[in-house]
Amino acid sequence: MSEILKELLTIEELNQALDSSKDRPVLLFKHSLTCPISARAYREFRSYLENAHPSVSYRLIVVQNAQTVSNEAARRLGVDHESPQALLVQNSEEVWNASHFQITASTLTHAIKAILD
Numbered sequence: 001m002s003e004i005l006k007e008l009l010t011i012e013e014l015n016q017a018l019d020s021s022k023d024r025p026v027l028l029f030k031h032s033l034t035c036p037i038s039a040r041a042y043r044e045f046r047s048y049l050e051n052a053h054p055s056v057s058y059r060l061i062v063v064q065n066a067q068t069v070s071n072e073a074a075r076r077l078g079v080d081h082e083s084p085q086a087l088l089v090q091n092s093e094e095v096w097n098a099s100h101f102q103i104t105a106s107t108l109t110h111a112i113k114a115i116l117d
Contacts, residue, residue, distance in 0.1 A: 021089040032083040041084035041103035048105040
């Protein structure tokens with residue numbers, strides 16, 4: 001895993017990520033290791049990360065490794081759990097999300113640009 005992307009494994013790490021979104025946006029990517037659609041979305045996410053905006057923090061939740069964290073993120077952000085799912089968080093609130101085939105390097109770029117401009 002790259003230095004830019006950190007996996008969340010505990011509720012404490014999720015809390016830290018959400019708290020840090022008060023200083024800079026956080027993009028959470030929820031990924032299933034067993035879903036081919038999630039594998040495709042993860043490739044798109046990794047492609048985006050090659051030119052990631054430096055003013056955003058990037059966090060990964062692998063559903064199989066951290067189901068409680070995934071469920072808690074959905075609950076706290078007021079969204080339905082989906083996998084794959086990209087959630088852009090600012091000030092501890094979800095400001096944009098996408099799932100399944102909506103997750104592309106292009107949609108991630110546009111969503112992040114929209115909140116930073």
